[in-house]
Amino acid sequence: MVADVSFGEGIRVGLKDGSAQNHVALPKAWRIQSSGEEWVELGGARPAAARSVEADEARRRARPPLSLSAHGTPLHIELGREHYRRSEPSWEDAGRPSAAVELRWSNATLEIDLHVPLSDRTFAAADSVNRYDNEAADINGDSVQLYLRSGDLLSGWMLIPERESPLVRVRQLDGWRAPRRIDARWSPTTTGYDLHITLPGPPPDALDVIVNEKPIGRERRRGQLVLSGGRARGEFVYLRGDRHEPDRLIPLRIDD
Numbered sequence: 001m002v003a004d005v006s007f008g009e010g011i012r013v014g015l016k017d018g019s020a021q022n023h024v025a026l027p028k029a030w031r032i033q034s035s036g037e038e039w040v041e042l043g044g045a046r047p048a049a050a051r052s053v054e055a056d057e058a059r060r061r062a063r064p065p066l067s068l069s070a071h072g073t074p075l076h077i078e079l080g081r082e083h084y085r086r087s088e089p090s091w092e093d094a095g096r097p098s099a100a101v102e103l104r105w106s107n108a109t110l111e112i113d114l115h116v117p118l119s120d121r122t123f124a125a126a127d128s129v130n131r132y133d134n135e136a137a138d139i140n141g142d143s144v145q146l147y148l149r150s151g152d153l154l155s156g157w158m159l160i161p162e163r164e165s166p167l168v169r170v171r172q173l174d175g176w177r178a179p180r181r182i183d184a185r186w187s188p189t190t191t192g193y194d195l196h197i198t199l200p201g202p203p204p205d206a207l208d209v210i211v212n213e214k215p216i217g218r219e220r221r222r223g224q225l226v227l228s229g230g231r232a233r234g235e236f237v238y239l240r241g242d243r244h245e246p247d248r249l250i251p252l253r254i255d256d
Contacts, residue, residue, distance in 0.1 A: 065251035066207075072106035074113075077227065079211065085230035086223045087237050099211045099225050105203060105254050112197040112209065114144060119192040120216045123161045126169060132220065135241040138171065140220045144195055145173075145210040145242055146182075149249050150202065153178035158242050161186040161193065168195065173242050206249035 011023040024031045026041070033039035068075055079099045084091040091097065095118070102113040124141035132140075138160045147156040156176025160169045168184035186195045208228045214221040224230065224237050228248045 063250055065253045066103065067253055067255050068103055068105040068203075070105060070254050070256050072104055074102045074104040077101045077103070079225040079227065082231050083225045083227065083229055084223055085210075085226050085235045085237050085240075087220070089222060091223075091231065094213075094222055097213050097223060097225060101209055101227060103252075108200065108202075110199040110203055112146070112199070114195040114197075114209070114211065115189075116142070116192040116194070116211060116213075117189070119213065121161070121163070121188065121193055122214045122216060123163055125163070136171070138169075139212065139242055141212070141214050142193075143212045145212070145244065146197065147173075147176060147208045147210075147244050147246075147249055148180065148199070148204040149206040149246060150178070150180075150204045154246055155180040155182075155204075156242075156244070157182060159184050159195065159197070161195065175243075203254050204252055206251045208244065208249045210244070 013021045013023065015021070019034065022033045024033070030042040031039055032042070066075060077100070079101060080096070081091045084094075084097065086094070098117060100115040100117075102115075104111040104113075119142050122141045123143065124138040128137035128141070130137040130140060136158070138158055141160065143161075144159040145156070146159060148154070154176045155178045156173040158171040158173060160171070161167075162169055166185045166187060168186050170182060170184060181200055183198045184195060186193055208226070210227070211225040212221045213223055213225070221237060224240075226235075228250055
């Protein structure tokens with residue numbers, strides 16, 4: 001069992017039995033030396049994948065765009081198993097969470113309608129406190145995350161319905177602060193809720209939508225439905241907070 005860890009030229013790991021290990025990164029290996037003279041060397045190092053602006057652009061171009069009609073015809077997308085970013089329960093064990101996203105371009109406005117058929121409506125109150133980590137308290141409740149890219153500008157928000165009114169609380173996300181007008185309203189359904197979002201102005205180049213779900217009886221959210229996909233990537237919801245990778249956004253175009 002580990003008792004303490006210290007950092008210097010390498011990493012010293014102190015164990016509860018009084019012994020220690022020194023870990024040293026070599027050019028093509030990792031060496032672990034015990035308190036005595038014994039040591040073991042781990043090989044098979046793999047070079048880190050290089051990231052570049054060109055690579056990010058290539059990934060964006062490779063993703064099929066969402067195509068909206070300039071005449072207001074809605075695009076309907078069902079979110080389910082392949083979009084689920086899980087915690088401990090799988091999508092099946094969580095009761096098969098789902099949501100429907102409808103996108104429409106009309107009168108120089110992007111409209112987004114979300115239908116969440118099953119929800120305990122555990123929307124976090126404005127004065128909620130997160131007792132578990134440094135993330136915003138509203139991630140641990142039913143809510144929606146919306147991300148847009150317009151050229152080099154990134155806009156993103158957390159949207160939390162107010163329980164006693166049709167109003168939606170909007171929190172702009174760190175790193176996604178390009179100014180953009182956004183309006184939202186919500187309404188309860190028999191077993192869930194609907195959320196209507198309007199974004200006047202030029203259409204964005206790309207977007208992503210995430211639906212957080214936290215049923216009654218849990219302290220943290222159980223999972224997320226991610227428009228750009230979750231399950232196929234083997235992703236988990238842990239430690240994500242409200243953060244998202246800009247290159248995950250799905251290209252958007254308006255067709256005549």
